[in-house]
């Protein structure tokens with residue numbers, strides 16, 4: 001049960017505490033925020049509604065703790081991260097249970113998210129000691145007009161205080177994908193968890209507490225993004241923001257000061273299917289890519305662009321697989337579970353009704369009970385339908401029939417998003433040409449889009465983001481280069 005056993009100290013009555021100065025605290029605001037269980041649609045948990053005062057305190061202590069942490073040897077930082085990873089994995093069951101109740105993620109996937117997060121932290125520790133242990137040595141005589149009188153030593157140094165804001169769909173994993181790189185690189189970290197997913201995040205933060213990280217190095221302030229978000233992102237104490245979520249990220253990037261930003265935002269990942277594709281492979285990937293976690297993944301397949309000549313066959317294969325998807329509660333580990341909120345379900349329904357009115361072919365009847373929406377494949381979608389362009393973040397998948405590859409590439413590139421895309425063909429030469437033409441951060445050949453494995457680079461173009469994630473890129477992004485130049489009175493060339 002949440003807040004029991006080793007997690008007892010993170011709860012006060014029925015309200016979960018926030019984490020500041022190495023301690024679990026109640027907000028003097030006396031206010032709390034309810035977390036609604038997407039399945040029951042009833043309040044499940046409560047968290048503190050932190051105020052600007054608490055944010056100020058957290059920033060102040062994060063700055064002080066970072067100075068000391070930057071002087072902590074890399075191997076010691078890595079050792080603590082490995083310890084936190086082990087504790088997190090040891091307590092995967094209660095944390096996964098929070099995910100089931102807060103975001104209706106199927107039970108098995110919830111456990112996978114926690115285990116994957118532990119592995120991610122350990123990989124950060126290993127990668128960090130390697131890449132941060134190396135710098136550059138440059139000599140001056142490679143630039144015209146110089147003798148060898150200057151040696152330049154460069155190293156990667158921390159940025160300071162990193163603000164991490166993850167979204168609801170991977171609250172734990174997308175939090176540690178920011179925490180791990182920030183800490184190994186010598187930064188301190190302030191986490192603002194998504195409201196849906198906050199309790200899972202608080203449990204995860206307690207695992208870092210139990211591992212023995214210094215006081216103030218990690219903090220976690222809870223509350224609605226709409227209430228404390230601006231104060232956090234515009235806070236002068238923040239030296240870097242790593243954000244994953246929707247359009248909010250675009251607004252943040254306009255408001256944030258002159259600090260490095262890492263933004264992973266929405267996507268409308270296209271799946272281009274050529275005539276020579278293995279249609280069974282395509283159908284399986286459309287199911288996995290389009291419907292896992294009920295389509296609530298930024299990397300979900302969000303539009304299928306299939307050559308007309310194979311469209312009928314492919315649609316039949318996908319329909320047969322959709323019929324086998326189980327629909328119900330996350331506790332029962334169903335494939336399709338309730339979407340995160342009523343407003344999200346209403347938004348999805350709006351897209352479905354628009355497609356209906358404009359003449360899309362419904363491969364199943366539309367069905368909804370509360371936040372639970374049955375999987376739906378929409379065929380013969382046309383460019384004037386909203387579903388052709390907008391991200392449903394739900395189990396609804398549009399199919400657009402194309403008569404040329406160029407038409408598919410054009411649709412993909414006309415989107416304001418550019419996260420990932422995929423191509424199915426047996427011809428690698430064609431696949432490469434199409435991949436090069438697609439304006440997306442990643443193109444998968446013969447598989448559905450995916451962020452993982454977590455050390456792969458992960459980036460979005462256009463409205464899909466700024467910068468690149470993935471463990472190595474995040475560590476590098478959360479550092480800056482510092483040079484020290486040794487000036488010699490006379491040229492000196494090293495002899496062998």
Ligand SMILES: NC(=O)C1=CN([C@@H]2O[C@H](COP(=O)(O)OP(=O)(O)OC[C@H]3O[C@@H](n4cnc5c(N)ncnc54)[C@H](OP(=O)(O)O)[C@@H]3O)[C@@H](O)[C@H]2O)C=CC1
Nearest residue numbers: 167168193194195224225226229245246248264265266298
């Ligand atoms: N590219 C990627 O890697 C991913 C992209 N996404 C995208 O995220 C969206 C769905 O996730 P969702 O969580 O609803 O996204 P949101 O953008 O609504 O929220 C993301 C985070 O931002 C917080 N937030 C809200 N308002 C502010 C603010 N003014 N300032 C600072 N933070 C704020 C939220 O807190 P609170 O919950 O309290 O409102 C939450 O922690 C989809 O568009 C999806 O594509 C999702 C996952 C991965």
Ligand SMILES: O=C(O)[C@H](O)COP(=O)(O)O
Nearest residue numbers: 170297298299450451452
């Ligand atoms: O949050 C998301 O949706 C992701 O970053 C996608 O992750 P996945 O491809 O591993 O599901």
